[in-house]
Amino acid sequence: MPGAHGRGSVFLEEGDLGKAYDSKIIKRLWLFISPHKWLIIFSISLLPLVAGLQLLQPYLIKTAIDENISRGKLEGLNLIAAIFFCALIGQYLVTFLQQYLLQLSGQRIILDLRTKLFSHMQRLPLSFFDKNPVGRVVTRLTSDVEALNEMFTSGLASFIGDAFMLCGIMIAMLLLNVKLALVTLLVIPFLAVIAAFFRIKGRKAYRNIRTKTALVNSYLEENLSGIEIVRLFRREKRNFNEFQNYNRELRQANISSVFYDSFLYASVELIGSIGVAIIIWYGGGQILQKTLTFGVLVAFLEYLQKFFVPIRDLSAKYAIMQQAMAASERILKLFDEEEEDLSKGVSKVESLKGKIEFKNISFSYNKGERVIKNFSLTIQPGEKVAIVGATGAGKSTLLKLLLRFYEPDEGTILIDDVDISHLSRQWIRKNIGVVPQDIFLFAGNIEENIRLSNNSVTEKELIENIRKARADRVIEKLKLGLKESVSERGNNFSSGEKQLLSFARVLTFNPHILILDEATSNIDAETEHLIQEGLKELLKGRTSIVIAHRLSTVRYADRIAVMHHGELRELGSHEELLKRKGIYYRLYRYQGGIEEMRNQRVNL
Known part of the structure; x- marks a missing residue:
């Protein structure tokens, strides 16, 4: 498994929360x-207008009280009421x-970001x-991208709008x-001290929440994925206690x-109430001294109420910005990962025959831990070579090197005497077909899964290929044939x-x-014969490399290469290797006993 080779992480941990604003991240x-900057600028330019319409309302109340109500003058009051109503409607529309x-x-912005991230x-x-882990990569495309959307729509804009509002109120x-x-x-000043205290303590609290949430999610995912094992070994109670x-x-x-x-909320409310008390105390005294009008006092009370609204919401906005900055950093780290260049190199080999040569190949996933050691093997055009060995011998790794998913630490791999490092990955993967152990079917229908967007194949050719592969036996049983639906990962079909x-x-x-x-592992006895027939058509006229644990599937190969601890230990035909009585002989004897037991079960 890949995890055996060392599992690293290019991402920040879920609990890591950075600054609420980071100019370097915003620049990136x-x-x-930038493609949507004018739409954003126009949207933000409306914020002063929104603030202005809100600030106008207390002033209109002040004017109505001082100019009309306190003087018992009705003339002009209807106009002020109409302007106030228009200000409310205008505020709503803007x-x-x-x-x-x-x-x-x-x-x-999120559409562009998610599209480019997926493409990358x-x-x-x-x-x-x-x-x-795939789950964490998916989180970058979903939760982290959505956190950025929250920043654009609820974080930055709210801070800018609040700044206009607070400055306008003070003016x-x-x-x-x-x-x-x-x-x-x-x-x-008291508000500033409380805000600073909240920023320090709140940051720690949010970090702790994300860490604990990540642990709960991880535990849930693990247990729901392994629910069958949980039930079989009666771990329900223990797992419940751990989850608790x-x-x-x-x-x-x-x-x-x-x-x-x-x-924070209670402190802001308290300070707001103190502010109201100060206005009533000082303003009331000014009114008694006839140096302040009652309308101004009411306007001040209205302005003060509006002043404390954005500060009460500071915790939610700060959390949005902090989480968005952390999510942005993780997304940008993902963008920093170097892409695989699929087109670099020669785009084709003229008159491809199919000769493959491994020359002194050595490879390690982690430094100092060799998985392949000085491996050399030449496969002639049209030859069928099987590679066998115990789990962890390096068989599948060898094929990943051939497909250029990884590059060897030492040695070269040649196709028709051309070093594959000079060939484009795109060309290599186009000309090398792979049938993996874990067959992956996409949600859709059978025809889409066979074609995989290869529309150059006619329907007649498609049906002929299905017949050759003996897959027609599967499709004939289905009501909709090639149009039969395939569930996620093909779970509605057997192995x-x-x-x-x-x-x-x-x-x-x-x-x-x-x-x-x-490709023939985990197969029941009834299906194996059908698959062997399909394999004969599949292998006909092609250079083939077959990896298998079950030696009964490779005995008819032209040659069999036996790997042990990343090294080529034995090479020859089935009969030749049995005569040597080495590793292959021991493996075959062991598996022969297993096959015999299987046959006895079938006979029963």
């Missing part, structure tokens, strides 16, 4: 933002337009996926009454976060049926060289 994200444009630009991931080398207060404004703003421990830790982390959120369909898939692409990687 600008690549995705806010709607601003939010719509912002969300639209955010969705376009498809070009990453196989070594990347060997070292990184409005100073214009109305400088002394009262300065007295009112005495509470701001993780769940309690997550609850405790959330309680800590709730504590700081509640502290044998999937392998027959994979044979048809390879025949459809008609490769010059064929690799069968444990």
Whole structure:
């Protein structure tokens, strides 16, 4: 398994949360933002208008009180009420337009980002996926990208809108009454201290929540994937207790976060109430001294109420920005992974015959741990060579080197006497067909899975390939034939049926060289004969490399290469290797006993 070779990670851990704003990350994200910059700029340019319409409302109340109500003058009051109503409608319409444009630009940015990220991931080398869990890679495309969407639509824009609002309120207060404004703003230093305290403590709380959430998710995924083993070994109670421990830790982390959120909210409410008390105390005195009007006092109370609204929401906005920055850093690290160049090199070999030569090949996944050691083997055009050996002998790794999923540390691999390092990966994978051990079928229908978008094959040729692969026996049983639906990973088909369909898939692409990687393992006795017939058609006229644990499937190969601890230990025909009474002889004797027992079971 890939994990045996060392599992690294190019990503930040789930618990790592960086700054709430990082200019370096924003600069790199600008690549995705810039195509939509005018839409964003127009959307943000509406924020001062929204703030202005909101700030106008307390001033209109002040005017109505001072100019009309306090004087008992009705003239002009209807006009003020109409302007106030228009300000409310205008605020609603402009806010709607601003939010719509912002969300639209955010969705376009996320579409571009997710598309480019998926395209980039498809070009990453196989070594990347060997070292990184698929679940975490999927999280980059889903949760982390969505966190960025939250930043664009709810984080940055809200901070900018709040900045306009707070500055506007302070200017409005100073214009109305400088002394009262300065007295009112005495509470701001206390707000700054509380905000700084929350930023430090809240950051730790959010980090702890993400760490505990990641542990809960990981435990859930592992247990649900292995539910059959859990049931067989009666681990339900023990697993439940373990899950409860993780769940309690997550609850405790959330309680800590709730504590700081509640502290911030209550503190802002307290300071807001103190601010109101200051306005009433100082402003009331000014009114009694006839140096301040009642309308100004009411306007100040309205402005102060609006002043504290964005500060109350600081915790949610700060969390959005902090998580978005961490998600951005992980996404950008993924973009930094070097892509595999599929087209670099010679695009073809003239008149390909199919000769393959391994020359002194050595390879290691981790430095100092050789998986392949000084391996040399020449396979002639049209020859069928089987490679056998115990698990971990290096058989599948050898084929990954041939397909240029990895590059050898030492030695060269030649196809028709051309070093494959000079051939494009695209050409190599086009001309080498592979039937893997774990057959992967995509959700869709059978025809789509056989064609894999290869529309150059006619329907007649497709049906003929299916017949040659003996997959027609599978398709005949289905009501919809080639249009029969395939569930995720082909779970509605047996292992044998999937392998027959994979044979048809390879025949459809008609490769010059064929690799069968444990392609006949895990097959029931009834299906094996059918598969052997399909294999004869598949191997006909092609240079073939067959990897198998079950030696009964390779005895008719032209030659058999025996690998042990990454080295080529024996080479010859089935009969020659049996006469030597070496590794192959011992393997064959052992498996012969197993086959005999299987036959006895069938006879029973």
